[in-house]
Amino acid sequence: MEEFTKHQIATLSNFVAADRFSVGRSNRELHLHDISAHRGTLPAGIVWPVTTEEVSRILTWSYAHDVAVTPWGAGTSTEGNPVPARGGLVMDMTQMNKILEIRSRDLQADVQPGVLRKELNRQAGKLGLFFPPDPGADATIGGMIANNASGVQTVKYGATKDYVMKLTVVLPQGNIIQTGCKAHKSSSGYDLSRLFVGSEGTLGVVTEATLRLTGIPSHHLAVTITFNKLSEASQTVAVMISSGLEPAALELLTPELVKLMNREKDLGLPEVPSLFCEFHGISKATLQETADLVKELCQDCGATGFKFGVEANDRAELWRARHEAWETIHRAHPGNETLIVDAAVPISRYPEMIVFSQKLVDEKKASGYVFGHAGDGNLHVVLVGDPDNEAQWSMLEDINDQIVTRAIQLGGTCTGEHGIGIGKRKFMELEHGQSYQLMRQIKDMIDPKGLLNPGKIFL
Ligand SMILES: Cc1cc2nc3c(=O)[nH]c(=O)nc-3n(C[C@H](O)[C@H](O)[C@H](O)COP(=O)(O)OP(=O)(O)OC[C@H]3O[C@@H](n4cnc5c(N)ncnc54)[C@H](O)[C@@H]3O)c2cc1C
Numbered sequence: 457m458e459e460f461t462k463h464q465i466a467t468l469s470n471f472v473a474a475d476r477f478s479v480g481r482s483n484r485e486l487h488l489h490d491i492s493a494h495r496g497t498l499p500a501g502i503v504w505p506v507t508t509e510e511v512s513r514i515l516t517w518s519y520a521h522d523v524a525v526t527p528w529g530a531g532t533s534t535e536g537n538p539v540p541a542r543g544g545l546v547m548d549m550t551q552m553n554k555i556l557e558i559r560s561r562d563l564q565a566d567v568q569p570g571v572l573r574k575e576l577n578r579q580a581g582k583l584g585l586f587f588p589p590d591p592g593a594d595a596t597i598g599g600m601i602a603n604n605a606s607g608v609q610t611v612k613y614g615a616t617k618d619y620v621m622k623l624t625v626v627l628p629q630g631n632i633i634q635t636g637c638k639a640h641k642s643s644s645g646y647d648l649s650r651l652f653v654g655s656e657g658t659l660g661v662v663t664e665a666t667l668r669l670t671g672i673p674s675h676h677l678a679v680t681i682t683f684n685k686l687s688e689a690s691q692t693v694a695v696m697i698s699s700g701l702e703p704a705a706l707e708l709l710t711p712e713l714v715k716l717m718n719r720e721k722d723l724g725l726p727e728v729p730s731l732f733c734e735f736h737g738i739s740k741a742t743l744q745e746t747a748d749l750v751k752e753l754c755q756d757c758g759a760t761g762f763k764f765g766v767e768a769n770d771r772a773e774l775w776r777a778r779h780e781a782w783e784t785i786h787r788a789h790p791g792n793e794t795l796i797v798d799a800a801v802p803i804s805r806y807p808e809m810i811v812f813s814q815k816l817v818d819e820k821k822a823s824g825y826v827f828g829h830a831g832d833g834n835l836h837v838v839l840v841g842d843p844d845n846e847a848q849w850s851m852l853e854d855i856n857d858q859i860v861t862r863a864i865q866l867g868g869t870c871t872g873e874h875g876i877g878i879g880k881r882k883f884m885e886l887e888h889g890q891s892y893q894l895m896r897q898i899k900d901m902i903d904p905k906g907l908l909n910p911g912k913i914f915l
Pocket residue numbers: 490491526527528529530531532533534537538549569590591592593594595596597598599600601602603604605606607608656657658660661662663779782783873874909
C-alpha cells in the first residue's frame with residue numbers, strides 16, 4: 457500500500473498530535489532505505505508515537521485494517537531491516553526518547569526506545585556508568601534491541617542481549633505486555649525478552665526497556681600491533697583469546713583500510729596487517745603485566761611492531777577512525793554503494809575465514825576492505841560497487857554468498873551483529889534448518905496476518 461485513503465488519513469491523524477503523522481512525500485522518502493542498497497516500497501505515511509498507549513491504539517487499528525507497520529529507529533541498519541517492504545505505515549520511534557530513570561545503585565536504566573546510545577552514555581557517564589554495546593553508529597536503543605547490536609567491546613562486555621532485563625512490548629494486534637524483571641537473575645519461565653531481542657521489529661514494538669549498566673573502567677591500555685602477513689595477524693587473534701587475556705576490544709585491519717584511514721585522518725600508522733586492542737583494568741600495574749604478556753605472545757606469533765599505552769587523545773582518535781571505517785570507505789568511492797559482509801565463526805576458525813575472504817576479494821579483483829571485530833570471530837568485508845551495474849553487483853553478491861556460506865559451514869552464523877533484514881533471509885534455512893520453521897511458527901502465532909515489519913527474516 458503506497459497511499460492512504462482520506463478516511464484512513466483522518467483516522468490516523470486522530471491517534472497522535474497533528475505534527476506527528478505525515479503523508480508528505482519527503483518524509484516518506486526519508487524512510488525508504490537504511491544505509492544498504494536494499495530499497496523498499498514507498499510507505500503511505502509516517503507516524504511518530506510518544507506513548508505506549510499511542511503505539512497500542514495505532515497497532516490495534518492497523519491490524520484490524522490490514523495495514524503493514526514497520527518500526528523505525530535511526531535507520532542505520534545494513535540489511536534493509538527497517539525498510540518498509542510492503543509500504544503501509546512506518547512507525548518512527550525517535551520521539552519516544554526519554555531516559556526515564558538511571559538507578560546507579562542497581563546499575564540499571566529505564567529508557568524509551570528512541571533514546572540514542574550516545575545520549576544514554578552521556579547521562580550514565582555522569583554517574584560513572586556506561587552501556588557497553590557500541591555499534592559505532594549513534595543508533596536508538598530500540599533499534600539496538602531489535603537487531604541485537606554489538607560492537608568493538610563485545611569481546612569483553614557482551615552484546616545488547618546481555619543488557620536487556622525488562623521490556624514493555626506492544627504486540628501486532630495492540631496488546632501491551634511486559635517481559636523479564638529488574639532482578640539480576642531469574643529462572644522464571646521462558647525468556648521472552650530474549651525472544652524480542654533480535655526479532656527486528658517483526659514480533660512487537662518495544663516501547664520501554666530496563667537496561668543493565670556497568671562501571672566505567674578506571675584504567676585503559678591501548679595497543680597497536682603490526683604484522684607482515686595477514687595470516688599471522690589473524691592467528692594472533694585466536695591465540696590471544698584462547699590464552700584468556702580478555703581484551704576489551706580486539707580489531708583486525710588489513711593494509712588497504714589502514715591506508716584509507718591514514719589518508720583521511722593523518723594517523724601515520726604502518727600500512728600493514730594490524731591489530732587494534734584495548735585492555736581495561738583496575739590499576740596501571742595490572743595493565744603493565746597484561747602489556748608484557750601481550751607483547752611476548754605477539755612476538756611468538758610473528759608481530760613486527762608494537763605501540764603500547766597510546767595516550768588518551770591518540771586512543772580516542774584511533775577508535776574514532778576505526779568506528780568511521782565505513783564512512784571513510786564510502787567517501788573514498790563517491791557515487792558507489794556498499795555491500796557489507798557480516799559473518800562470525802568460532803575463534804579457532806577465524807584465521808582461515810580472514811585469509812579465505814581476502815583471497816576471494818583479490819581473485820575477483822573486487823573493491824573490498826576486510827576487517828572485523830576479531831576478538832568475537834566476527835568478520836566484515838565492505839564491498840564497493842554500483843548496484844545499477846548488474847554484472848559488478850552480482851559479483852559482489854557472489855563474494856558475500858561465498859563468505860557467508862563458508863562461515864555457516866564452519867559452525868558460525870550468517871550475521872554476527874547486523875541482523876537478517878532483507879539481505880540475509882536466503883541463508884536462514886542453511887544456518888537453522890528445522891529451527892527456521894519453528895521461528896516461522898512463532899511469527900505466525902504472534903502476527904497471524906504478517907503485518908509487522910513484513911518481508912524481513914522470512915523469505
Ligand atoms: C557506520 C555503521 C557502522 C555500524 N557498525 C555496527 C556494529 O559494529 N555493530 C552492530 O551491531 N551494528 C552496526 N551497525 C548497524 C546498526 O547501526 C545497528 O544495527 C543498530 O542497532 C541499528 O539501530 P537503529 O536505531 O538505526 O535502528 P533501525 O536501523 O532504524 O532499525 C533496526 C531494526 O529495529 C526495528 N526497530 C526499531 N525500533 C524498534 C522498536 N522500538 N521496537 C521494535 N523494533 C524496532 C526496525 O524495524 C528494524 O528492523 C552499523 C551501522 C553503520 C551505519
